[in-house]
Amino acid sequence: MATTFTTATNAASNREDLANFISNIVRDETPFMSSCGKSKATAILHEWSTDELAAPAANNNAEGAAFPGTPSTGPVVARLNNKTQIFTKSIEVSGTMENVSKAGRKSEFKYQSEKRGKELMRDIEWALTTGKGIKSSSGNRVMGGYQSWVKAASTVNASGGSITGGTGDGSDIPVSAGTAAAFTLSQIDSVMQAAWENGGRPTTLMMSPRLKRSFSTAAQGQVSNGNVRRNIDESGKLRQSVEIYETDFGTVQVVPNYIMGHTGSGAGAANAAGDDNILVYDSSMFKLATLRPLHHRDISEDGDRLRALMVHETTLECLNPSASGLVDNLSG
Numbered sequence: 001m002a003t004t005f006t007t008a009t010n011a012a013s014n015r016e017d018l019a020n021f022i023s024n025i026v027r028d029e030t031p032f033m034s035s036c037g038k039s040k041a042t043a044i045l046h047e048w049s050t051d052e053l054a055a056p057a058a059n060n061n062a063e064g065a066a067f068p069g070t071p072s073t074g075p076v077v078a079r080l081n082n083k084t085q086i087f088t089k090s091i092e093v094s095g096t097m098e099n100v101s102k103a104g105r106k107s108e109f110k111y112q113s114e115k116r117g118k119e120l121m122r123d124i125e126w127a128l129t130t131g132k133g134i135k136s137s138s139g140n141r142v143m144g145g146y147q148s149w150v151k152a153a154s155t156v157n158a159s160g161g162s163i164t165g166g167t168g169d170g171s172d173i174p175v176s177a178g179t180a181a182a183f184t185l186s187q188i189d190s191v192m193q194a195a196w197e198n199g200g201r202p203t204t205l206m207m208s209p210r211l212k213r214s215f216s217t218a219a220q221g222q223v224s225n226g227n228v229r230r231n232i233d234e235s236g237k238l239r240q241s242v243e244i245y246e247t248d249f250g251t252v253q254v255v256p257n258y259i260m261g262h263t264g265s266g267a268g269a270a271n272a273a274g275d276d277n278i279l280v281y282d283s284s285m286f287k288l289a290t291l292r293p294l295h296h297r298d299i300s301e302d303g304d305r306l307r308a309l310m311v312h313e314t315t316l317e318c319l320n321p322s323a324s325g326l327v328d329n330l331s332g
Contacts, residue, residue: 030125031257032146032206032279039289039317044141046289047081050320052199082170082315083135084291085143087123089116089310098306109306113296116310120294125259128316129206129279135170144170146279146286147326149318154194154280154325156187161329168321176329180276183214183330189247191280191325196249200323205245205254206279208261211330215254215278216242252280276331281324287317 054074093109105111127133133142152166152174161178188205195202207215219242243254261275292313299307318324 029258030121031255031259032129033121033125033288035204035255035283035286036316037284037287039287041084041289041291041313041315044084044291045081046084046291046315046317047079048317048319049077049079051075051077052320052322080169080318080321081135082143082289082317083141084289084313084315085127085133085141087120087127087312087314089120091116091306091308091310093306095304095306109308113308113310117294117296120310120312122259124312124314125257126262129257130260130262132173134172143315145316146281146324147173147277149316149321150174150324150326151321154191154198154200154322156190156194156325156327158183158187158327158329158331163328170318174326174328178329180329180331183211183218183278183327185218187327188245188252188278188280189249191327192247192249192252195280195282195323195325198322200282200285200320200325201250202280202282202324203250203252204279204281204283205252206257206260206281207255207277208275209256209258210261210275211278212254212256214330215245219245276329278327278330279324280326285319285323287319288314289317290314 052075054072091109091112093112097108102108127143128145130145132147133145134148135144136142148170149168150166150173151168152163154168155163155166155174155176157163157176157178158181159176159178160181161176164175164177165172166174192202205215245252245254290313292311294310294312297309297311299309
C-alpha cells in the first residue's frame, strides 16, 4: 500500500510559517507632554518666578489731595521650584541573540533600544499626569506632577465634599473627601470660572478614555435643550464624540489621554490612577524643563552581552498655578 505523505508524518521537514514583522499594539503618544513648552534646567532644583496683580478694590481720591505717605503695595514676586527626576531604561542583549536570524528585526539591540525609549517617554507622561508625585525631600528625587500645582480654590470635588491640601506650589495635592460621584458639565464650568477669576485662560480638558466617554455622553445629552448640535457631515456620518467645548469662559479642546487610564505605582503620595480626575489647564503655563535630554549611553560589551542605559532627567515647570484647575473624585 502506498504511503501518503502528510504534514503530520513529515513534520520534521516542514518550514515554520512566521511572518517577518512584529506587531506592537501599544501606543506611544504623550498628549500632555506634547502640549507643554520646553525649557532648560541647569540644576537639580529648578526655580522660576511668578507674579500677579493686586485684586481690584475701591480707588477714589479727593481733588488736589497730597501724595499718599504710604506707597501702593500688592503681591510680591514669588519663587517656585521643582526637582528634576531621573528616568532610566536599561538594555541587555546576549551576543548570540544579536547574531541569530530573527523575525521582524535585524538587530535585537537596536529594536530593544527603540522600544525602551518609547517606554521611557510613557513613564514621564505618567509621572506628569497620573503619578501625582510630590517633590521629595530625601531619597530618589520626584518631581511634582500636574496635580501638585493645582490650588484647592481651583479644584472641584465631584462628591461635593471638602478639599484638603492644594497649596499649588508642588508640595501637596488637592485631596477630595467623600464618595466618588458622576461627571457633570457644571463641574467643568465651575473650574473654568475659578481659573478665569484668577486670571487664567484654560484651553484644554484632558482625561482618561473612560471619562472622555462620560464627557461626550453628558455633552450630547444637552441636544434636547439646544446647547449641542450633532455633527453630521455630507456623507451622513454622525459624530458622537465631543472634541471642542465652548464654556461661558472660553472654548476648550477635549483631549483623551490613554495613559491617565492606566493604574501604576511610583514614588510620592497618592499614586492612584488618573482615572478619577480631569485636568483643566492652559498649556502655555506648563513647560518641561530638561536637565539631561534623552540619551543612549553604551556600556559596551560585558562578557558575552551588549549593554546600554537610557537616561532622561527633567521636571515640570508651572508658570502660574492660578491659571489651571482640576475636577476630582469622579466615578464616571
